Amino acid sequence: MTEETTASRRSRITPERQAELHEAVLDLLREVGYDALTMDAVAARTKSSKATLYRQWGSKPELVARALRCTQPVALADIDTGTVRGDFAVMIQHSDDAQMAKDTALLRGLAHAVHESPELHKALRDLLVDPEITGLQAMLRRGVDRGEIAPDCKALDFVPHMLIGAFIALPLIEDRPVDREFLGQFCDAVVFPALGV
């Protein structure tokens, strides 16, 4: 049964149905990888029509980017505890070890696909990377405004590099995915001293 039978042609599908579709896309991505993922396969797996998929998401890169965004437990822009350390603690606390392990494999496959597909690169940047970097910058700016971080602290420009770098480097160096314990230790040892908090 397709959405068209239960909803008017231009209406949005329900959030539950959307979550179901996103989960199916991620499952397929893990199973076959980005290149082999087709809108036909997504339509078959989710028992929806391709017309619905294209109407809701526009394109395969956008569908993949939006599905990935749904795995994020919390938007950084929504965290505001009153201290930089508190904000990072909430960010880490909301991370899910099992989810991060699954995401590591997923992102590894996508990191490769990104260089073959400028459209995927743009969709991931617009929908996933840029909003998080903007959220992170707002979090850090509040730290500067409160006097926790010096306005001319050089590390302010490198926080995304530190965090994203740690995510990718740990599996390469120690052959294990990032978990909450590692993130906490890395922030204590590297991010906070660099920021001077």
Added chain:
Amino acid sequence: MTEETTASRRSRITPERQAELHEAVLDLLREVGYDALTMDAVAARTKSSKATLYRQWGSKPELVARALRCTQPVALADIDTGTVRGDFAVMIQHSDDAQMAKDTALLRGLAHAVHESPELHKALRDLLVDPEITGLQAMLRRGVDRGEIAPDCKALDFVPHMLIGAFIALPLIEDRPVDREFLGQFCDAVVFPALGV
């Protein structure tokens, strides 16, 4: 003409010839990627026999790892200026912007291949990653012995994560490969404050 005609069967080939072979392997890697790279193609490109290649390098993963090792301008273990900042400055100064840009594309392809081939993973770890991490640790230990770094500094365990992370994260975040200027800024802003030097 093969090495067999110019050297006795068990002798090592000349360093010049070895460098030539390594360069050809890297060219092929950039052209076709790890999966499609065959010992036949390396033999044809370098006008050597497969027997020579297998005798000198044992296997394709080892050949690739050794070829990559030759792109490194200086072994970290050989740097000892007397200060931590001095050692990092030499490390950065010896980096070659054009080479790093070429390596970024190469390593991106290999990061993917590593997860399909445990033999490649092991060869890269044994021949490339572990020796550099050992060299880095020796460099940091001298800093501790000289009193520049506190013995209980938490960042000591994360220097490889910071450096390797920055290398991989910059192209993802800013769409450009690492260069000497970025490495210098990153060390000033993140690595030195975290180490307290």
